[in-house]
Amino acid sequence: MKLALIGVGGAGTRIVDRFVRAERDTGRSVTNGNVLAFTTDPRAFDRTTALSADRQVVLGDAHPDVTRRGAGEGNAAAGERSRHSRAEPTEAGEGSATETAPEGAPVTDGDSDGLTDAITNYGVGGDPELGARVAQADRPEIRRALDPIEETDVAATMLVAGLGGGTGCGVGSVLLEELQSIYETSVYALGVLPATAEPDRRTLTAARGVRTFVPLADSMFLVDNEAWCSDADRVVDRYEPINAMTVERLLSVFGAGERDCGSVSEMRVDSADIQRTLDVGGVATIGRETVRVEPESRGLIARILRLIGRSPETDSTAVDASMVKHLISRALQSKLTLPCDITSADRVFVILTGPPDTISRKGFETGRYLLEEETETVEVLAGDEPIPGAPELTATVVLSNVTTVPRIERLQRRAVAIQTDGDPNDKATSATDTERPAATKSTDERFDRSNPDDDAASHGFDFGDTGRDLGE
Numbered sequence: 001m002k003l004a005l006i007g008v009g010g011a012g013t014r015i016v017d018r019f020v021r022a023e024r025d026t027g028r029s030v031t032n033g034n035v036l037a038f039t040t041d042p043r044a045f046d047r048t049t050a051l052s053a054d055r056q057v058v059l060g061d062a063h064p065d066v067t068r069r070g071a072g073e074g075n076a077a078a079g080e081r082s083r084h085s086r087a088e089p090t091e092a093g094e095g096s097a098t099e100t101a102p103e104g105a106p107v108t109d110g111d112s113d114g115l116t117d118a119i120t121n122y123g124v125g126g127d128p129e130l131g132a133r134v135a136q137a138d139r140p141e142i143r144r145a146l147d148p149i150e151e152t153d154v155a156a157t158m159l160v161a162g163l164g165g166g167t168g169c170g171v172g173s174v175l176l177e178e179l180q181s182i183y184e185t186s187v188y189a190l191g192v193l194p195a196t197a198e199p200d201r202r203t204l205t206a207a208r209g210v211r212t213f214v215p216l217a218d219s220m221f222l223v224d225n226e227a228w229c230s231d232a233d234r235v236v237d238r239y240e241p242i243n244a245m246t247v248e249r250l251l252s253v254f255g256a257g258e259r260d261c262g263s264v265s266e267m268r269v270d271s272a273d274i275q276r277t278l279d280v281g282g283v284a285t286i287g288r289e290t291v292r293v294e295p296e297s298r299g300l301i302a303r304i305l306r307l308i309g310r311s312p313e314t315d316s317t318a319v320d321a322s323m324v325k326h327l328i329s330r331a332l333q334s335k336l337t338l339p340c341d342i343t344s345a346d347r348v349f350v351i352l353t354g355p356p357d358t359i360s361r362k363g364f365e366t367g368r369y370l371l372e373e374e375t376e377t378v379e380v381l382a383g384d385e386p387i388p389g390a391p392e393l394t395a396t397v398v399l400s401n402v403t404t405v406p407r408i409e410r411l412q413r414r415a416v417a418i419q420t421d422g423d424p425n426d427k428a429t430s431a432t433d434t435e436r437p438a439a440t441k442s443t444d445e446r447f448d449r450s451n452p453d454d455d456a457a458s459h460g461f462d463f464g465d466t467g468r469d470l471g472e
């Protein structure tokens with residue numbers, strides 16, 4: 001399925017950049033060059049290798065509250081960036097970065113490449129209100145930057161952002177709105193949730209981000225940094241593997257069928273089925289499991305069958321079918337991008353990727369039956385991507401509109417506790433009751449960009465009347 005990808009902020013930029021690299025590495029063509037990355041801190045581009053300079057857009061140069069690093073610290077690409085992007089400003093040095101530090105945020109420059117667990121004072125300095133104001137002011141710039149995206153080339157667009165980021169959440173919410181207003185095709189989002197070890201401000205911003213993005217997006221994939229970090233990890237050290245996992249799964253879903261392998265498929269992935277699965281809206285999550293199926297091992301199974309007196313010709317389908325069923329079951333039970341109660345899913349999509357002779361219709365059918373039973377939904381769609389000679393068989397499962405997500409409930413409770421300035425652990429019950437505003441608020445009111453002095457408590461994170469409220 002062809003997809004335009006738009007990264008926002010540090011996390012969004014890195015994930016989109018990795019996706020483009022992975023497309024090249026795997027011979028899949030999903031984006032067809034329809035990629036962009038927006039940031040307010042150009043250091044987000046320091047580590048990109050696949051996003052060309054004309055796809056890197058820096059917002060907020062003219063904004064008085066946006067802080068840049070000092071002169072001479074830019075990367076080589078800075079001067080070559082697109083007509084939409086701006087060169088590194090020189091007037092704001094590190095002194096002003098400290099002066100404009102958001103209250104309560106650690107004052108830090110991060111590592112020399114800008115990667116840090118703490119909130120730095122560059123760009124919008126972790127402030128989603130400022131991020132939203134910058135994006136509002138730069139709307140004409142944003143529209144121009146979107147010009148090269150060929151909507152007719154793609155079936156949908158996906159915005160990718162770290163929801164705990166001032167840029168990801170603030171700029172991202174304005175961008176999402178903008179994309180929905182100009183594109184007729186579906187606009188999905190992928191948001192990264194912060195780990196609990198990150199500053200409280202990230203939690204607060206992410207809670208707001210979830211409530212703002214979910215109603216705006218046609219479907220919202222979530223990736224939980226917390227679930228993918230161990231206590232011993234520095235979150236920043238996990239970015240690479242989490243991004244790799246995220247991209248691998250996205251490619252399994254959207255890249256299936258986007259590689260010409262010349263092989264006949266049992267049930268070729270149909271992008272209309274992916275859209276049907278996602279267009280129910282709400283939050284989506286992805287599981288994945290792989291098994292090695294080298295020709296040698298399959299030959300070994302056949303030899304063993306012969307030894308025990310069973311014909312490999314007649315039993316081989318049964319072996320493959322049970323293997324496929326087991327694999328799909330393991331994908332369902334695997335660590336999801338966002339752990340949740342799988343029975344709360346509305347729709348499910350399963351994709352099998354691997355050697356054509358391991359993907360049998362019987363395996364599919366038993367796998368689908370299993371998914372229907374385990375997820376308690378009848379809306380299970382399936383597709384395959386045969387890859388001749390592949391050493392692995394992979395099952396990827398998309399669960400759409402999941403509504404029982406303990407992590408989101410915890411995130412919202414903690415956000416309320418932070419807001420009310422008490423001990424987060426004492427405020428266990430009232431997240432949505434105390435925070436939810438009237439259901440009739442407009443999007444602008446939901447993420448009020450007109451009054452920068454409002455604190456987070458005055459902003460709505462309401463799912464409106466979409467019936468997708470994850471907070472209860």
Ligand SMILES: Nc1nc2c(ncn2[C@@H]2O[C@H](COP(=O)(O)OP(=O)(O)OP(=O)(O)O)[C@@H](O)[C@H]2O)c(=O)[nH]1
Nearest residue numbers: 009010011125126162164165166167168194239242
């Ligand atoms: N998985 C993953 N998470 C990231 C990555 N970079 C940042 N994050 C998370 O995303 C959130 C926002 O960080 P950034 O994306 O750097 O922030 P930003 O949107 O650029 O905006 P600022 O907060 O103003 O810096 C934080 O919770 C980070 O932990 C990444 O490469 N991978």
